[in-house]
Amino acid sequence: MSDTQSALVELTDVSKFYGNIRALEGVSLEVHAGEITCVLGDNGAGKSTLIKIIAGLHQHDAGTFEIEGEETRLGSPREALDRGIATVYQDLAVVPLMPVWRNFFLGSEPTKGVGPFKRLDAARMRETTRAELLRMGIDLRDVDQPIGTLSGGERQCVAIARAVYFGAKVLVLDEPTAALGVKQSGVVLKYVAAARDAGLGVVLITHNPHHAYLVGDRFVLLKRGAMAGSHAKSEIALDELTRQMAGGSELEQLSHELERAPGPDVIGGKPVASGEDG
Amino acid sequence: MSAPATAPVQDAPDERLAHRSHLRRLLGRPELGAVVGAVAVFVFFSTVADSFLQASSLSTVLYASSTIGIMAVPVALLMIGGEFDLSAGVMVTSAALVSSMFSYQMTANVWVGAGVSLLTMLAVGFFNGFVLTRTKLPSFIITLATFLMLTGLNLGFTKLISGTVSTKTIGDMEGFDSARAVFASHLTIGGVDLQVTILWWLGLVALATWVLLRTRVGNWIFAVGGNSEAARAVGVPVKGTKIGLYMAVAFCAWVSGQHLLMSYDVVQSGEGVGNELLYIIAAVIGGCLMTGGYGSAIGSAVGAFIFGMTSKGIVYAQWDPDWFKFFLGAMLLLATLLNAWVRKRAEATK
Numbered sequence: 086m087s088d089t090q091s092a093l094v095e096l097t098d099v100s101k102f103y104g105n106i107r108a109l110e111g112v113s114l115e116v117h118a119g120e121i122t123c124v125l126g127d128n129g130a131g132k133s134t135l136i137k138i139i140a141g142l143h144q145h146d147a148g149t150f151e152i153e154g155e156e157t158r159l160g161s162p163r164e165a166l167d168r169g170i171a172t173v174y175q176d177l178a179v180v181p182l183m184p185v186w187r188n189f190f191l192g193s194e195p196t197k198g199v200g201p202f203k204r205l206d207a208a209r210m211r212e213t214t215r216a217e218l219l220r221m222g223i224d225l226r227d228v229d230q231p232i233g234t235l236s237g238g239e240r241q242c243v244a245i246a247r248a249v250y251f252g253a254k255v256l257v258l259d260e261p262t263a264a265l266g267v268k269q270s271g272v273v274l275k276y277v278a279a280a281r282d283a284g285l286g287v288v289l290i291t292h293n294p295h296h297a298y299l300v301g302d303r304f305v306l307l308k309r310g311a312m313a314g315s316h317a318k319s320e321i322a323l324d325e326l327t328r329q330m331a332g333g334s335e336l337e338q339l340s341h342e343l344e345r346a347p348g349p350d351v352i353g354g355k356p357v358a359s360g361e362d363g
Numbered sequence: 364m365s366a367p368a369t370a371p372v373q374d375a376p377d378e379r380l381a382h383r384s385h386l387r388r389l390l391g392r393p394e395l396g397a398v399v400g401a402v403a404v405f406v407f408f409s410t411v412a413d414s415f416l417q418a419s420s421l422s423t424v425l426y427a428s429s430t431i432g433i434m435a436v437p438v439a440l441l442m443i444g445g446e447f448d449l450s451a452g453v454m455v456t457s458a459a460l461v462s463s464m465f466s467y468q469m470t471a472n473v474w475v476g477a478g479v480s481l482l483t484m485l486a487v488g489f490f491n492g493f494v495l496t497r498t499k500l501p502s503f504i505i506t507l508a509t510f511l512m513l514t515g516l517n518l519g520f521t522k523l524i525s526g527t528v529s530t531k532t533i534g535d536m537e538g539f540d541s542a543r544a545v546f547a548s549h550l551t552i553g554g555v556d557l558q559v560t561i562l563w564w565l566g567l568v569a570l571a572t573w574v575l576l577r578t579r580v581g582n583w584i585f586a587v588g589g590n591s592e593a594a595r596a597v598g599v600p601v602k603g604t605k606i607g608l609y610m611a612v613a614f615c616a617w618v619s620g621q622h623l624l625m626s627y628d629v630v631q632s633g634e635g636v637g638n639e640l641l642y643i644i645a646a647v648i649g650g651c652l653m654t655g656g657y658g659s660a661i662g663s664a665v666g667a668f669i670f671g672m673t674s675k676g677i678v679y680a681q682w683d684p685d686w687f688k689f690f691l692g693a694m695l696l697l698a699t700l701l702n703a704w705v706r707k708r709a710e711a712t713k
Contacts, residue, residue, distance in 0.1 A: 140596070163598040174596060180589035182656045183582075191586050192597035194579045204577045 091154045092117050093255050093286040094139065094170065099148035101134050107310050108134040111148070114305050114315075116255055116286040121277065123289045123297035125330050126307035132290045135307070136259050139288065140172035141165030166192075171248035172257040175264065179240055181233030185225060186214040188232045189247050213250070221246045221276055238269030245276045249283060256280050257288045262296050274300055294330040298323045306330060393650030393658050396701040397665040400648065400694065404669050408676035415679045418555045425557065428671030429564035432664050433619050434638070435645035436567045437612040439663035440575065442646050444608045445588035445655030446502040448491065450509035451612050452638030457513050458484050458620025459630040460521060463530040473538035481617050487513070488613025492606030514636060521632035534628035546618070547626035560622055564664070567615065571660035584608065589656025644691065645670055648698040669694060 092115040101109040109131040116122045126132045137143040138150065141159035150157050152168050159165045165172070179188045187210075195206045214228045223242050225235075232240060241261045248256050258277065262270035278300050281287050291297050297304060304321065306314040306329055314329055408415045415421075434451055441448055461483050466476030487509065495505050518528070525531055533539055548559045575581035583604045586594035595601045624630055647653065648669055649662025673690050 142596075162596050166598050172596065174593070180586045180593050180656065182589045182652075183585050187582055187585065191582060191594065192599045194582055196579060204573075205579065205582065207577065 092151070093153060094288075095149075095151045095154075096135075096139075096145075097149045097151075099135075099138065099145045099150060101131075101138060101143065102146050109138075109145075109310050112305070112307065112312050113148075114288075115303075116288055117302075118254070118286050119281055119284050120302040121281050121287040121289055121300050123291060123301035123304045124307060125291060125294060125297055125304060125326075126313075127292060127330075129309070130307040131310040132292075132307060133259070134310075136172065136257055136288075136290055139165070139170060139255075139257050141170070163192075166251075166253075169252065169254035170257065171251065171253035171255070173241065173244040173248060173259065173261065175241075175260045179232045179244060182231050184229045185218075185232045185235070185243060186211045186228040189214040189217070189228075189243060189250075193251055217246050217250045218243065221249070221279060236269060238265050238272045241265075241273045242276050245273075245280055249280055249285065253285060255286045255288065257290070259290050260292070261289070262291065262293060270296060292330070294323065294327045298326055393702070394662040394665055395650070396698055397649045397662050397669065399701065400698050401665050401669050401672070404672050404676070404694070408672060408680065412676060412679035412681075415676055420675070420679055422555050422557055424668075424671045424675045425561050426671075427675050428664075428668045429558065429560040430619065430622070431638075431641050431645055431670050432564040432667030433560065433567060433622075434612075434615050434642045435649070435663040435667045436564075436571045436660050437608070437615045438639075438642040439646035439649060439651050439658055439660055440571055440584060441608045441612055442643070442651040442653070443575070443588050443655060443658040444584045444605060445591065446495065446605060446608065447506060447643065448609065448612050449503065449506040449639050450487070450491065450513055451506075451616060451642055452640070453510055453513045453517060453635040454484060454487060454613060454616035455619040455623060455638065456517050456630065456632065456635035457487070458617045459624040460517055460530060460620075460632060462621060463533055463624050463630050464520070464524055466533050466536055467531050468524065470536075473533060473536050473542045475538075476533075477542060477617075477621055480620065481614070484613040484617040484620070485610050488610040488616075489606060491613075492602075492609035495609070496602040496605055510639065517632045517635075528632050530630045530632070532628045533624075539625070539628070542621065543625040546621040546624075563618055563622075564667075567618075568660050568664045575660060580604070580607070585656055587655075641670065644695050648695060650702050666698075669698075 094114075094116040096112060096114045098111045098113055099109065100107070100111060112131070112135060114122060114124065114135075124132055124135060134143065138145050138159075141162045141164050144158055144160075150159075152170070157168070159168070159170075162172070180191065183191070186207075190210050190213075195209060196203045197206045198204050211228050215225065218225055218228075221242060223239060223246065232243065235243070241258075245256065245258070245261075256277075261273050261277065265273060274296060277287060277289060281300070289297060289301065298318075302318050304314075304316050304318070304326060305312065306316075316326070434455065438448060438451055458480050462473075462476040462480035464476075465471065465479045466473050469475070491502075491506055491509055494500075495502050498505070521528060521530060544559075546559065546563075550557050550559060550562070575584060583594065583599045583601075586599050587601045587604050591601050623634070645666035646658065646663045647666070649659065649664070649666035651658030651662065670691070673694065674687055677684055677687050677690065
């Protein structure tokens with residue numbers, strides 16, 4: 086937080102190939118402490134490939150990946166975590182049948198005792214989970230309930246609270262609002278903002294420009310594996326962002342086609358009643 | 364799904380917590396279905412068979428339970444970790460054969476043979492886990508292959524070395540008496556004659572329960588079975604955990620194998636086939652979810668106890684033992700249905 090000059094994470098011209106398939110090419114992005122960088126793109130734009138590179142699940146084939154100014158190639162999610170990058174996946178974030186407190190500490194469980202008597206500090210784990218969630222504004226009835234019984238929004242919030250608690254410097258969120266209703270999305274975005282205010286750098290992956298514009302400081306647009314634009318919030322208005330995100334000129338063309346096209350006569354083997362598409 | 368009430372709540376959380384009563388908490392335990400079933404089976408045979416309640420009968424029942432139970436413990440852990448081991452049954456025989464033949468052929472101390480057997484079994488367990496995590500093939504296929512290979516090796520090697528289908532007796536060899544004391548002795552507690560395997564069984568259940576509920580490894584076992592991708596993403600060593608679980612099965616197979624050997628001093632090479640299903644049945648009756656991520660070691664013990672009561676209860680009731688398999692199948696079906704029903708209720712009405 087002391088030095089906001091150098092980015093926490095900086096990708097320059099990063100590319101990734103699966104065999105002869107170009108999943109990502111020439112993508113640049115920077116994440117600063119206390120800022121939210123939004124990555125926007127349609128399905129298949131390369132968002133998940135990008136996230137996997139930052140999270141340490143995949144390695145990039147070209148370009149540079151710097152963490153706090155130091156060039157890096159992450160070998161595993163564990164390594165990414167150790168470097169302060171925590172990733173919250175939309176559906177992979179938690180183990181549904183396990184209690185909330187076990188999920189909260191999964192992979193970084195505190196222990197007490199020595200040698201063969203080393204055991205989980207269960208009381209502290211329960212207490213910390215309750216306190217940390219409360220600090221984020223989530224008031225759980227019972228940290229012993231399976232996390233699968235929480236709503237989608239609550240699960241995302243637990244995962245975010247977990248990342249914040251374990252001292253993440255960079256929080257990567259994969260489509261946190263994709264499966265959520267309007268109200269739940271609002272709740273999650275509030276925690277995203279709370280994480281930012283706590284001084285974390287946030288990467289928010291989404292295909293919803295409205296959600297992105299609410300919290301984002303800079304926007305990176307991906308299209309078919311390549312960069313389609315990179316803007317600071319001051320440089321771009323929501324309308325323009327939405328237009329670019331939705332495909333820009335392609336969308337205009339589509340709307341023309343929809344207005345004029347006579348529509349197919351037959352759909353699924355059944356004749357279409359004429360005059361319905363006005 | 365619960366109500367999405369999280370936002371500006373200022374009321375005491377305890378008030379809502381009280382809605383989940385102790386009864387509800389109890390219903391959420393994986394063992395519950397099995398305990399209800401065990402009580403039912405116990406009451407049933409107590410009424411049907413007069414001799415069932417005698418101390419000596421109960422000791423026999425406990426012994427039968429323990430021989431299955433020792434293996435049901437690691438099999439349950441493995442199932443919680445999301446995998447199967449179909450080679451567990453013949454691995455017990457392999458453990459006994461390696462131990463017996465090494466000692467006899469090398470005229471070594473029985474304990475040396477037991478040590479070689481332990482290392483061999485751990486290697487087999489490691490092989491299962493390593494191939495599984497490397498190839499990402501279903502454990503059903505991998506361990507089915509190991510099952511077939513071990514079955515063949517057991518028969519082939521025994522015939523090659525001793526010329527018959529059973530091993531030579533090692534009863535007169537050095538170290539046999541102390542080995543028998545550890546693996547196959549009797550204890551008299553309160554006038555009741557108890558097999559030492561019962562102690563092994565209870566010890567393993569206690570150890571497994573402690574590991575599952577109170578150690579990091581236990582947390583990892585639940586996680587790799589419940590959602591291995593999520594576990595990997597937060598830094599859980601998924602491969603190591605699975606390999607470790609297969610080696611735990613191998614260790615318990617070694618214990619069972621030594622019991623098999625020390626109680627008779629010879630081993631039949633064709634034994635053990637089909638027992639792997641009994642271990643899985645005990646684990647499932649005990650509340651382990653076939654898909655992983657849920658279950659308990661105590662449940663597997665209760666499952667094994669149901670198995671012991673049924674197999675011996677039919678004898679005490681002087682029925683034809685042919686009925687046993689039918690009974691076991693019915694128990695499995697009932698227990699699974701009951702478990703599913705209990706879990707659904709416990710989770711829905713929270």
